[in-house]
Structure formats: structure tokens, C-alpha cells
Amino acid sequence: MEVLRRRYLKPKKRLRISFGLIARETIICLQKPRVCILGGGFGGLYTALRLESLEWPEDKKPQIVLVDQSERFVFKPMLYELLSGEVDEWEIAPRFSDLLANTSVLFFKDRVKFLLPSDHWGMNGSKTSSCGGTVHLESGLLIEYDWLVLALGAEAKLDVVPGAAEFAIPFSTLEDARKVNYKLTALERKTFGKDFQISVAVVGCGYSGVELAATLAERLHNRGIVRAINVETMICPNAPPGNREAALKVLSSRKVELLLGYFVRGIQRLSELESSEVVPDTEKYILELQPAERGMQNKIIEADLVLWTVGTKPPLPQLEPSDVPFVIPLNARGQAETDETLRVKGHPRIFALGDSSALRDSNGRILPATAQVAFQQADFTGWNLWAAINGRPLLPFRFQNLGEMMTLGRNDATVSPSFVEGLTLEGSIGHAARKIAYLIRLPTDEHRLKVGISWLTKSAIDSVSSLQSTVYKVLSGS
Numbered sequence: 467m468e469v470l471r472r473r474y475l476k477p478k479k480r481l482r483i484s485f486g487l488i489a490r491e492t493i494i495c496l497q498k499p500r501v502c503i504l505g506g507g508f509g510g511l512y513t514a515l516r517l518e519s520l521e522w523p524e525d526k527k528p529q530i531v532l533v534d535q536s537e538r539f540v541f542k543p544m545l546y547e548l549l550s551g552e553v554d555e556w557e558i559a560p561r562f563s564d565l566l567a568n569t570s571v572l573f574f575k576d577r578v579k580f581l582l583p584s585d586h587w588g589m590n591g592s593k594t595s596s597c598g599g600t601v602h603l604e605s606g607l608l609i610e611y612d613w614l615v616l617a618l619g620a621e622a623k624l625d626v627v628p629g630a631a632e633f634a635i636p637f638s639t640l641e642d643a644r645k646v647n648y649k650l651t652a653l654e655r656k657t658f659g660k661d662f663q664i665s666v667a668v669v670g671c672g673y674s675g676v677e678l679a680a681t682l683a684e685r686l687h688n689r690g691i692v693r694a695i696n697v698e699t700m701i702c703p704n705a706p707p708g709n710r711e712a713a714l715k716v717l718s719s720r721k722v723e724l725l726l727g728y729f730v731r732g733i734q735r736l737s738e739l740e741s742s743e744v745v746p747d748t749e750k751y752i753l754e755l756q757p758a759e760r761g762m763q764n765k766i767i768e769a770d771l772v773l774w775t776v777g778t779k780p781p782l783p784q785l786e787p788s789d790v791p792f793v794i795p796l797n798a799r800g801q802a803e804t805d806e807t808l809r810v811k812g813h814p815r816i817f818a819l820g821d822s823s824a825l826r827d828s829n830g831r832i833l834p835a836t837a838q839v840a841f842q843q844a845d846f847t848g849w850n851l852w853a854a855i856n857g858r859p860l861l862p863f864r865f866q867n868l869g870e871m872m873t874l875g876r877n878d879a880t881v882s883p884s885f886v887e888g889l890t891l892e893g894s895i896g897h898a899a900r901k902i903a904y905l906i907r908l909p910t911d912e913h914r915l916k917v918g919i920s921w922l923t924k925s926a927i928d929s930v931s932s933l934q935s936t937v938y939k940v941l942s943g944s
Contacts, residue, residue, distance in 0.1 A: 516848025708890025
């Protein structure tokens with residue numbers, strides 16, 4: 467990395483990466499396609515790996531740069547297992563440098579500042595430039611590309627409710643999971659041995675909110691109370707009925723308090739409490755809840771920890787200010803409008819997928835921002851880049867719903883596969899099926915093998931421990 471930074475230094479006091487080979491202090495620029503991928507989540511990383519796996523003519527194999535603000539890829543559907551202690555961080559958050567070690571993909575840990583695309587369609591349908599454009603990074607790096615992939619994911623939207631940005635913690639990144647675990651551990655230590663229950667408020671009862679509430683309720687057990695707040699009158703309104711019913715059963719058994727039909731009006735810090743139950747050196751927060759429908763009363767609840775799982779926004783970069791009146795078309799949520807081949811409308815050399823894309827299904831509805839959609843779009847994006855570079859027709863993306871999965875604790879999950887109508891796998895069977903499905907979807911064969919061995923070892927240790935516990939109980943009873 468440092469060699470690249472030194473050798474590509476230009477007189478303009480900026481760094482420009484031009485995808486070349488360095489030989490005897492001379493930059494030899496090859497006429498190979500240059501692909502820049504912004505974002506290393508499911509969409510970005512898997513697109514890069516897909517491009518690497520395809521067969522290319524020697525002069526057409528692209529030179530690929532992957533840019534992400536983190537040094538680690540995060541398998542987000544399994545972030546909850548970090549809180550339960552079921553997985554280790556390296557298993558679901560490997561470093562990009564390790565994942566890409568056996569590939570030709572260059573990785574840059576950086577943030578995107580703005581874009582300067584030059585591939586706009588003219589009014590007569592012709593392109594004004596044969597080059598894709600330039601990406602400007604916050605470090606000062608300039609990346610010239612022929613093809614650009616926008617896969618920047620989404621970030622929590624906390625500015626819609628007063629106090630949320632200051633006092634609530636989102637749960638969508640590795641840093642979020644670390645922060646939640648740190649605060650929970652601190653609360654558990656401070657309240658250990660005391661007659662005090664930790665109070666956790668989870669805002670949102672979609673998949674993420676329900677999985678988080680179930681995981682935390684299991685972890686806290688009788689040492690805390692978890693409240694889940696949702697503006698809808700049901701949890702996971704878009705989930706298959708079997709998944710929803712299984713989740714409700716688990717939440718009820720773990721005494722999760724569901725506050726349905728309410729939205730949060732504001733969050734405030736409670737600096738002084740008269741209650742004798744207050745633990746020193748802990749912060750408490752007040753959540754003001756307002757009913758979404760008439761006939762219900764406002765509520766005020768207290769919480770030691772507020773977790774936010776509703777509302778996201780795609781962090782698409784700005785275009786460089788110029789006199790050229792061409793912009794990336796965005797919808798109201800800030801997602802790029804794409805055609806069915808995942809190319810951004812009006813920009814034939816820019817693809818967008820995952821949370822960055824506003825692709826609609828056959829019914830005109832925007833596809834959900836889920837890992838499953840991003841997985842499939844990455845496969846198509848990689849193929850369509852291959853087709854575009856080799857002068858072949860591009861394929862229209864068609865989403866195939868494979869079903870829904872939800873974790874509900876250390877040995878509990880629910881899986882509703884789409885290929886068997888009405889089937890829902892619950893409990894330990896659902897848990898095993900979910901882990902196998904996600905093991906298969908890990909990014910590389912090498913990482914998959916390491917994680918598989920680790921999980922098998924842990925499972926064996928747990929089985930032996932359980933057997934020893936059972937034998938001990940039987941012998942003690944006799």
C-alpha cells in the first residue's frame with residue numbers, strides 16, 4: 467500500500483491511482499479495464515470475488531480496487547451472536563486483507579468524498595466520454611475508473627427523533643455491536659449481586675429489533691427486562707406467518723414486553739433520580755411514547771440502554787460541484803435509480819446494488835434492503851460487468867426469494883424456506899439450518915473452512931459439557 471502511495475505521487479499535491487504496473491520507477495499503464503467498487507459489504511465484496519472467479523481473456527481481465535471505511539468485512543446477519551457469545555469476532559468479521567490475499571483485488575481503507583463521473587448519456591443517446599470517471603477519497607487519493615460499483619450499504623437514521631442521535635445506539639455495524647456489548651457488560655458488572663434489573667429498550671420490531679430483543683432477553687435472563695417498541699401493531703409485519711408466530715412464542719417465554727402501536731417522540735437523559743434502586747455511575751434515559759392510533763394513552767418508560775433498529779439511509783457520495791448538469795438519479799430515500807441490469811439510469815458505466823440501489827420488482831415495489839438481495843445482486847453485477855467489458859448483452863436481474871431466517875438465541879432460530887410452502891423450522895433444528903446456510907454464504911473457501919472447523923469444535927465441547935452436566939445430575943440424584 468505504501469509503495470503505491472509513494473510511486474503514484476503527482477505534482478498536484480494529490481495522489482492519483484491509475485491501475486498500472488510499476489517497473490524501474492516507471493509507471494506502465496495497461497489498457498485493461500479499471501473497476502472501482504465502493505463498499506465492502508455483501509454487495510461490494512461479493513461482486514469483487516465474483517469478478518475474480520470468472521474466465522477472462524488475458525487483455526480484458528479487470529484491475530479491481532475495493533474501497534471501504536473499515537478494515538473488516540462484517541457478516542451482519544450474525545452480529546447478534548457476538549452479544550450471545552456464540553461466535554468469535556474473527557469468524558464473522560474477517561479482515562479484507564485476509565479475504566483478498568489470494569486475489570488480485572487491491573483494498574483501500576478510506577472514505578469516499580465525492581464522485582466525478584464522465585459517462586453521462588447525451589441527449590441523442592451517445593456518450594460524452596469513453597472513461598468512467600474519478601472517485602475522490604477523503605485521504606486525498608484519486609481513483610480513475612472505467613467502471614464503478616456503488617455498494618455502500620446503509621447507515622442508521624437517528625435524526626428523526628429528538629435525542630436519538632445522542633442517546634440511542636444503532637445496531638448495524640461491528641462497532642455498534644462492540645459498543646452494545648461493552649455497555650451491557652458494564653451494567654452487568656455494576657448490578658452483579660444487587661437487587662436491580664437492567665432495563666433495555668429496543669426501538670423497532672422488524673427482523674433486527676426482534677432478533678436483538680430475543681438475544682438480549684436470553685442473555686439478561688432474570689437480571690433484566692427488555693421492552694420492544696413498534697409503531698405497527700404486530701412484529702415483523704412482512705415476515706412469513708410461521709416466523710412471526712415462532713418469534714412471538716420465544717419473546718413471550720423470555721418475558722419481553724411488547725409495546726406495539728407506539729412511536730418514540732423523544733429520548734432524554736435522566737440525570738437525577740429519587741428512586742433508591744438507582745445504581746451509582748449509571749445513566750438512565752426517558753423515552754416518551756405516543757400511540758399511533760387513537761384510544762391509547764401516552765407512555766413514559768425508563769431504560770439503562772436504548773437500541774435503535776428503525777430507519778436507514780444510504781450514504782451515497784456527492785458529485786463534484788461543476789457546471790455539468792448531470793447527476794445520479796436518486797429516490798426519496800437517497801438510493802440510486804437503476805435499470806433492470808443494475809446500471810444507474812443515465813450512467814452506463816456505474817452499477818448500484820444492495821442498499822444503494824432502488825431497483826423495483828415486477829409489481830413496482832423497491833426490493834428490500836436485505837442480505838439475500840445483495841447476495842444475488844452481487845452475482846448479477848459481476849456477470850454484467852463481465853458482459854459489458856466483453857461486449858456481450860447484459861442480463862436483467864430477477865430476485866429469487868429463498869425464504870426468511872431469524873435468530874432467537876444461542877440455540878434457537880426460525881427458518882421458513884420458500885420452496886416448501888408453510889414449512890417453518892424452529893428451535894434447535896432452525897438454529898442448525900440457519901448456521902449451515904450462513905456458513906455456505908461466507909465469502910471465501912478458506913474462511914469457510916476455518917469457521918466450519920471452529921463451529922464444529924465449539925459444538926463438540928458444548929455437547930461434552932452438556933453430557934457431563936446430565937451425568938452429574940443423575941449421579942447426584944442417586
